[in-house]
Amino acid sequence: MRSLTLDHASFWYPATASPALRDVSLEVVQGEVVALVGALGAGASTLLLVAADLAPRVIGGRLTGTVARRDRSGIVLPTPWTQASGMAFTVWDEVAFGPANLGWPAHEIARQVDRALERLELVPLASRDPVTLSGGELQRVIIAAILAMDPGLVLFDEPAAELDAEGARTLWRLIRLLASEGKAVLLATSALDAIPDVADRVVWLEDGAVRAVGTPDLLADVAACDAGLGTSVATVWRASGLPPPYPLTVAHAVQRWR
Amino acid sequence: MALTPVLHLDGVSFSYGAVPALENLSFSIAPGERVALLGRNGAGKSTVVRLVAGLERPDQGTVWVGDWDARDCAPEQLARRVGSMFQHADQQLFASTVRADVSFGPRALGLGEREVERRTDDALEDLDLTPHAAHHPYDLPPAFRQLAALAGALALEPALLVLDEPTIGLDRALRARVTRALLERSAAGVALLVITHDLTFAAETLERGLVLDRGRLARDEQLAGLVGDATRLDPLGLVPPPIAALSAALDLPGRPVRAAEVARELARVARGRPVP
Numbered sequence: 001m002r003s004l005t006l007d008h009a010s011f012w013y014p015a016t017a018s019p020a021l022r023d024v025s026l027e028v029v030q031g032e033v034v035a036l037v038g039a040l041g042a043g044a045s046t047l048l049l050v051a052a053d054l055a056p057r058v059i060g061g062r063l064t065g066t067v068a069r070r071d072r073s074g075i076v077l078p079t080p081w082t083q084a085s086g087m088a089f090t091v092w093d094e095v096a097f098g099p100a101n102l103g104w105p106a107h108e109i110a111r112q113v114d115r116a117l118e119r120l121e122l123v124p125l126a127s128r129d130p131v132t133l134s135g136g137e138l139q140r141v142i143i144a145a146i147l148a149m150d151p152g153l154v155l156f157d158e159p160a161a162e163l164d165a166e167g168a169r170t171l172w173r174l175i176r177l178l179a180s181e182g183k184a185v186l187l188a189t190s191a192l193d194a195i196p197d198v199a200d201r202v203v204w205l206e207d208g209a210v211r212a213v214g215t216p217d218l219l220a221d222v223a224a225c226d227a228g229l230g231t232s233v234a235t236v237w238r239a240s241g242l243p244p245p246y247p248l249t250v251a252h253a254v255q256r257w258r
Numbered sequence: 259m260a261l262t263p264v265l266h267l268d269g270v271s272f273s274y275g276a277v278p279a280l281e282n283l284s285f286s287i288a289p290g291e292r293v294a295l296l297g298r299n300g301a302g303k304s305t306v307v308r309l310v311a312g313l314e315r316p317d318q319g320t321v322w323v324g325d326w327d328a329r330d331c332a333p334e335q336l337a338r339r340v341g342s343m344f345q346h347a348d349q350q351l352f353a354s355t356v357r358a359d360v361s362f363g364p365r366a367l368g369l370g371e372r373e374v375e376r377r378t379d380d381a382l383e384d385l386d387l388t389p390h391a392a393h394h395p396y397d398l399p400p401a402f403r404q405l406a407a408l409a410g411a412l413a414l415e416p417a418l419l420v421l422d423e424p425t426i427g428l429d430r431a432l433r434a435r436v437t438r439a440l441l442e443r444s445a446a447g448v449a450l451l452v453i454t455h456d457l458t459f460a461a462e463t464l465e466r467g468l469v470l471d472r473g474r475l476a477r478d479e480q481l482a483g484l485v486g487d488a489t490r491l492d493p494l495g496l497v498p499p500p501i502a503a504l505s506a507a508l509d510l511p512g513r514p515v516r517a518a519e520v521a522r523e524l525a526r527v528a529r530g531r532p533v534p
Binding site: 038039040041045065076079081132133134135136137158161162163164165166167168169190192193228229231232233235236237239240241249250253254257 | 274275277291297298304345346349399400401402423426427428429430431432435442455458495496497499500501503504508517518520521522524525528530
């Protein structure tokens, strides 16, 4: 079932003449992970703000076309430290802040918080004061805080930016798990090499418009490599002058090389 | 004759209250050296930046910035030798245009207006920020604000740049721009100490890797030998970047870890193979 539908959506930030999104039509269904890729400024973050109903409702601007959401959404912003409530003195309370504001009964809040902490491997930090955490630890706390509200549509903007390799691996696995539980996931990431393991579909944005939609194999296309959106392996293959099709991952390359 | 290190940590320990962050950490960085500071979240990497910038004082040991003991220096004095970009640098801006923000540092050093302008222009140009110079920083996406913070550090033209995750959220073209800007500065003698989780960027840009593990120095060696070695990286919470993994998986001669070198070796080896 569709969780999010954009139909010919265009969006202008306040006091700007040219749109940040141009005539974007896109569906995200439950159980699916869709990755948005593009150069910086291509519109991925804007699309997530529109999908989250933060643009234009909270930040202003103008939207044309339609945006339909079936599920409550939760968004992890590229600046997660700005999402901390600042009102909690433990990680547990920080993660409980959102669910408590949804007016849930205490036992349901506790169940969701405990589960989110476990999934982000934060149980050992549950009683720490959030201000004492490292950047990557805080990023995991914010992700847990969003997931504890049990959104049906989960929006991630550069969620692995501050995570170490283990944290990133845990997050990508968790995103697959969320999809297997029926959540719809829309993700903007510059971690192109993670996409083949995480995403079902890739949407390539250019200058606010959808340039191409496809499976992660899209990231081994000649055009994607030339636009700086190929995986590392595909890009180095292209740079070597070897003929296409290019391998997407190290495993593909090993097969090709034999 | 050995050059005086631009940075020397001598037995440095530091705790946040009861939470230990660094234990007996010692290392030196020579002029022009390009050093990556690696390790898990919470290993103590950002604490090193804060100590070198003078925002924290070590509990034990000494942070030497050239011949200055950082303990005796205010942050604004240290800024004459160290250009810092902090974690969450997109929030380190405060002026109403990108240009005004980048020029704040050199102006605060008391330089003449012409020199302030030159340094500001160079730093903006180095990071392709000139088209955004007149924009309000908070009208730009976080990744551009972060680049503006990096430009502010470059504009100080310090002996040492200490950068905490300078490539977060950047696309490949801008990461390459940061690499080029840093290589140019390093060729002119500036030392680099760069915290990053992006080992692809580290392999392209830097040469020596320091790995922290729970506040202690676990490795200090050339990145070229380290980043392709999954067995040694794994206990430190690190994973080889795809290019280095590819080089190892295909057993390319010399096991290069930089994209241009891997591409060259791929082409060379492929030419020498029989056509299937």
